[in-house]
Amino acid sequence: MSLSGFIAPWWLLLYLVVAALVVGYVAVTRGRKKQLLRFANLELLERVAPGRLGWSRHLPAALLIVALSLFTLGMAGPTAEEKVPRNRATVMLVIDVSLSMESVDVRPTRLAAAQAAATTFVKDMTPGINLGLISFAGTATALVAPTTERAGVVRAIDHLELAESTATGEAVFAAMKAIDGFSTIVGGAEGPPPARIVLMTDGKQTVPNTNPEDPRGAYVAAREAQKRHIPISTISFGTEIGTVTINGREVLVPVDDNAMREIARLSGGDFHKAASADELKRVYGTLGEQIGYEIKNADASRPWLMLGTLVLFAAAGTSLLIGQRLP
Template identity: 55%
Template sequence: MTLPLLGPVSLTGFQHIFWLLFFLVVVAGLIGLYVAAQLARRRRLQQFANTELLDSVAPHRPSPWRHAPAALLAISLLLCTIALAGPTYDQRLPRNRAVVMLAIDVSQSMKATDVEPSRLAAAQEASKKFVDELTPGINLGVIAYAGTATVMVSPTTNRDASRRAIDNLQVADRTATGEAIFTALSSISTVGAVIGGGDTPPPARIVLFSDGKETVPNNPDNPKGAFTAARTAKDQGVPISTISFGTKNGSVEVNDERVPVPVDDEMMRKIAQLSGGESYTASNIDELNKVYATLQDQIGYETVRGEATTGWLRLAALTAALAAVASLLVNRRLPL
């Protein structure tokens, strides 16, 4: 949380937990001394004053508001204690060096109309929305894959190029998921070598969009298979976020015959698991948009630990000032 003029006063941890505990004990001791002083004062009053005469001479008891300045001062000390302990807060910052490869399946099964108007048309619409909303500083590349994988757009911050590539997607035969992943890894490696701004390669992610299982090669554990590629991605520190799109009732027409093309969630989940990524499913355009929105939030921003000392110090100073004002108004003197 950020307050105007005060700065961030959120709290997720401390840099110096020892000082926090030490000064908390000190503040607790001061509060205890104040309470003990008030009790001692009351005992002295009861010892040397006639309570019946006191009731007639001073029928109005002191207002409990007389303790407000001391309470505010104690709160100020607590806030100072938090500030001295080095409070930290989590802040979300847009990524600028990240690389994202969007690999879209354009096999014949993407012509299925179980998702209106078709799986491919819905994928194009949602993917362009994802491109438009992705953090501007991210380098985005687009790959289309069927029997082979083609880099439509190398990683770039030019969103118009990515949109045009998605508009031009055309279906083809077979599904080489492993080749698509290896192609994405190659593009990431190439652009990572030329992107500056850090001592380490830029963070990267592959978003793999498909509706069915790999058909080339037949075994996903082959050297060029999807599972082998997913393990390679894990070794290179590139997680794969998979999106399974479609329903179990999908079908396409081949030579005047209806051929069922049910979505294959299991393979996509295994690819994500092997790579250290996450898997998502969507059976309509609305669900797909929600998946892309989730990915945009994960990919487009990073959470870093920030220092919040200044905000807590300012809040402590403000509370101390309120304690002084309250003391002048209630007790007609500054708190000592």
């Protein structure tokens, strides 16, 4: 049982009382022994009680001290780290459907692999998470508003269709707009729920241009997300050698790791690289754990109190067995 802290650590001062009891027990035991040796007829004592108990006579007292120690620890309210599901978070899953996603450098295609991994991510997400979906190519389309229902998100992922261009910045702005609209509805007295964007793309921004510092560009959108405390988890998906055929001509469509890494940094999020379908599944699995669960310090006093109770019963039992009395 690992401990990470205490709710009421001042109860640990009772260990001074436990220590005093140990010192007192030792002093009383030694004093009793001296009196016995002073006034007893040793030859008669050996004949009357030849089988005097040795160290076993101290067992009930030792168990009682252990029980008191465990009770003291339990009353101090020990805590332990525990993984608990989140209930009020909003997550926008943003998936690139530009023509580069047709590349077969990831089998069967980038898009098919992305659909399979995203579907697993959605199905495994903690039930309390509000999950929405946006697809983007030349424009961004909000397919599903944040919801705890997963069936609609899965159907939308299954029906993703390819289109021209890559408007990464517009996709991030659209995700923030969806989060703002949902937060207005469910905010309440506790304020808006925490939010995150999961952005999966395989190429460079091309709309409104290739400059991510454009007012509607990816870097500007990432800075705005940071101001709103909406971190972006970016997934750079694909390889450097991916190609697609456009108008009968083979075009190289390498991933843009640097841009995805910078978007994550500017927004306060994290960057992930996936060069295969298996790697993409692992990335989504990691994000599912990070987003769907949080680590909290939970009360861990019950095991110590239960153990203390069992040891106390053992102390009473051994006292009756050895000394024919309760300690």
